[in-house]
Amino acid sequence: MVEEGAQRLSRNPVAAVDCGTNTIKLLVGDLPDVAVREMRMVRLGEGVDRTGRLGEEALARAFAAIEEYAAILAEHDVSRLRFCATSATRDAVNAQEFSDGVYARLGVRPEVLSGEEEAALAFAGAVRNLAASPDAPVLVVDIGGGSTELILGDTAPSAAASMDIGSVRLHERHLRSDPPTADEVAACVADIDAALDACPVSPADAATVVGIAGTVTTVAAGVLDLPAYERTAIDQQVLAVEAVHATVSRLVAMPVSERLALPYMHPGRADVIDAGALILSRVLRRTSVPTLVVSESDILDGIAWSLV
Template sequence: MKVAALDLGTNTFLCLIVEGTKDGITKVYKDLATTVRLGQGVDKTGEFHPDALDRARACLTEFKKEIDLYKVDRILAMATSAARDAKNGQELFKIGEDLGIPIEIIPGEDEARITYQGATAGLQNDEKTSLIIDVGGGSTELISGRGKQILFGESLNIGGVRLTEKFISSQPVSASEQKAVEDYIRQQIQSILPELQRNKIDQVIAVAGTPTSLVAIEVGGYDEKKVDGFFLAKDRLAYWVHEFAATTVEEKKQKYQLGGRADIIFAGASILLAVLDALKLPGMIVSTKGVRYGVALEMLKK
């Protein structure tokens, strides 16, 4: 069966077109990503900005062209944080209806399972306890598990777009704004730290655009074979947080090819670093998988 799994995030829209069986994915045809910034201003206004909806329509129109080329059997788009928060969220669903792309909001209780199974797709080691970190634009998911069993899952209202809009007025980031971001992240993590520490965590697996962008810089450009499975040490992560705080958005675009992620990468990297600090761990494994793989696996199982 061929399926198209879409992950409509607060910052980035992703589209994965795969073939597979109920036992898993056998072939990947396309893995597309576009910076849409759907969450633009949602934290302040409670609504999707008209420009964000225009970008969403343009992106999904392009995705649908690709999906039609591969004659898929099923399509499903999952929307997360921004769609839950926006008063005019129905406008996003209307775009999906117009294009023949069914959009669902991931229920909170399913989000952890879908994210976990997507992030661990292809991993063999069932003995280790893994903590999955999915830093989004509006929220960050933290899910610990062993093998197929989920031990704990929580969604925190900290994400790259949300924190940048809330705390950062200009870049380079001032010392006081850096501290405000760090303090806020730390408070959020402290609220779930006892639960996270209940099971000794053997490894952290980070998914989504923030960690994969960092590794792309480390290895000299995005190459999935080099990025997937890369171990990003905590001292390198700390170096990048400092570097992103000290540079303008334009410098981040020019020097590090960060494109539409340049203005939010400081906040995103700060979240990753704060988690490693809280758990006193030496680094994280970066995975190029995530929610879209989980959504594809869900469709293949059914």
């Protein structure tokens, strides 16, 4: 998707790339104005939980997307580029192969973020976007393909933690049937709960919960029953937590074919949305808040703002 007609920027544009387990995203903008916002579903972390390596097919998909991004960057006079990589490349033994491929195509090497760095950038991107000042403390929930970040704070993070639970990782580990069996769902929930039990950030401390990234925004589209995925219709929505739980239950019970038929569902997310949605639901179960705030701005925006 290209925003604002993809106009050529004339002042001091920056570019940010967020490379996660499931997606690679690009933002180009003279902030706060955004000219380009793109996403490719490449499943870079496919199989990493099992093998410890980035697969050859996954690397090929990622490099193809990065080559498309290189062409977009060439169309804009970008002053600075920051490429951040998250869970999949933290875990892979052949991460250098990925780093070399990025450098060959973009002229920069990816920064492999620590969990703490990832959390701080996600919080900055999410909270800066909010139109209304939220009640503090604010809990930002960032569910990725390989990890989930919980970040608690006011204007800046005061506590943050990264857990090795994500939509791709837990789907591959537990939800092998289509649709998942009750035993598979129970095993997935137990894994999520164990991670939350060990997490130093308690969702119970939150006065406001802000959800970001594709799992949350897709669940939000389901709650809203949108006829198509529409970023502007999802951003800043305040959803009843009980409606979120109900939508999660429906998505988990569906076979992949039914999820693919949902007009708001990205085909690259349909198979793993079950595990990601369960993570969201289990986090919300530990809060006392009645609503979930959804933000379409996330770590990608945080990366971009770090360059300003």
